[in-house]
Amino acid sequence: MFRLYAKFREQLGTSRVELDLEDGATVMNALGELFHGDVPKGLMVAVNDRLVEDVDIRLREGDVVDVMPPASGG
Amino acid sequence: MRASLVESIGSPDRIVEELKKASDRVGAVCLFIGVVRSTSPLGRVVRLEYEAHEKLAEEVLRNILKEVCEAHGVIDGVIEHKVGRASVGEPVMCVAVASEHRREAFRAVRELVERVKAEAPIWKKEVAETGERWVEETRREPLSLRLRGLIEVEVHEPMTARELVERLGMKPGEVLVMRKRAVLRWEDLLGEGDLVKVVPHDPATPGE
Numbered sequence: 001m002f003r004l005y006a007k008f009r010e011q012l013g014t015s016r017v018e019l020d021l022e023d024g025a026t027v028m029n030a031l032g033e034l035f036h037g038d039v040p041k042g043l044m045v046a047v048n049d050r051l052v053e054d055v056d057i058r059l060r061e062g063d064v065v066d067v068m069p070p071a072s073g074g
Numbered sequence: 075m076r077a078s079l080v081e082s083i084g085s086p087d088r089i090v091e092e093l094k095k096a097s098d099r100v101g102a103v104c105l106f107i108g109v110v111r112s113t114s115p116l117g118r119v120v121r122l123e124y125e126a127h128e129k130l131a132e133e134v135l136r137n138i139l140k141e142v143c144e145a146h147g148v149i150d151g152v153i154e155h156k157v158g159r160a161s162v163g164e165p166v167m168c169v170a171v172a173s174e175h176r177r178e179a180f181r182a183v184r185e186l187v188e189r190v191k192a193e194a195p196i197w198k199k200e201v202a203e204t205g206e207r208w209v210e211e212t213r214r215e216p217l218s219l220r221l222r223g224l225i226e227v228e229v230h231e232p233m234t235a236r237e238l239v240e241r242l243g244m245k246p247g248e249v250l251v252m253r254k255r256a257v258l259r260w261e262d263l264l265g266e267g268d269l270v271k272v273v274p275h276d277p278a279t280p281g282e
Contacts, residue, residue, distance in 0.1 A: 005125065006125050006199070046127070049130060071192055072196070074108050074190055074198075
């Protein structure tokens, strides 16, 4: 399951998405599908509540992936 | 040390008292408060709306606080960050540290503010009279080139090795900072007049 935050939630019109990914799909594969190939720069990704920097890691059945815009707090 | 998301920022007096209690070695408390301003490229601001990945944001805030306090040798620190709606003039972030002396307190607060804004999964939407937008922090894009040889740098003001590399527009993972043949940790503090070398680093290369 993919959870979307802030700008991404509004852009994609939903806060949660299920993607039908091939076995062995990576985070980057999923982001490509989610954003139709135009993956925004600087986004943050967490898998199962842990921030990940390597978008080439493989996803597993049941993973919860948070897709978040670059930070803009303060 | 305390880092938390809050519905409203606590009173500065209470935070100062909290930090003073950390130790009788405290000789300085330095506190930054960010407030909602009325101006924006959209025109007059009505309010800000803060959203966060609450679990991750608090974890990131705690880690930043711990790292910065250790790096600058400050005694204790507090970060409070607002979530939800905030009106013009309302405090939305408080970063405060207690230290023995003022210098490390100023440095720590500055680094904390910058890192909170850049790293914590918190986002703000500006709602103005004429429209609304998700705010995007303007940051320098990473260089589209790679350092091939070392460069020598003379430091003119105190900063950590991480700050030096980032000010040069590089990423810590791409280079190493060396002082007198010793590889520095990212939290190591450089002093005025220090001579350091910034050298290319490929983490995939064994032995480096």
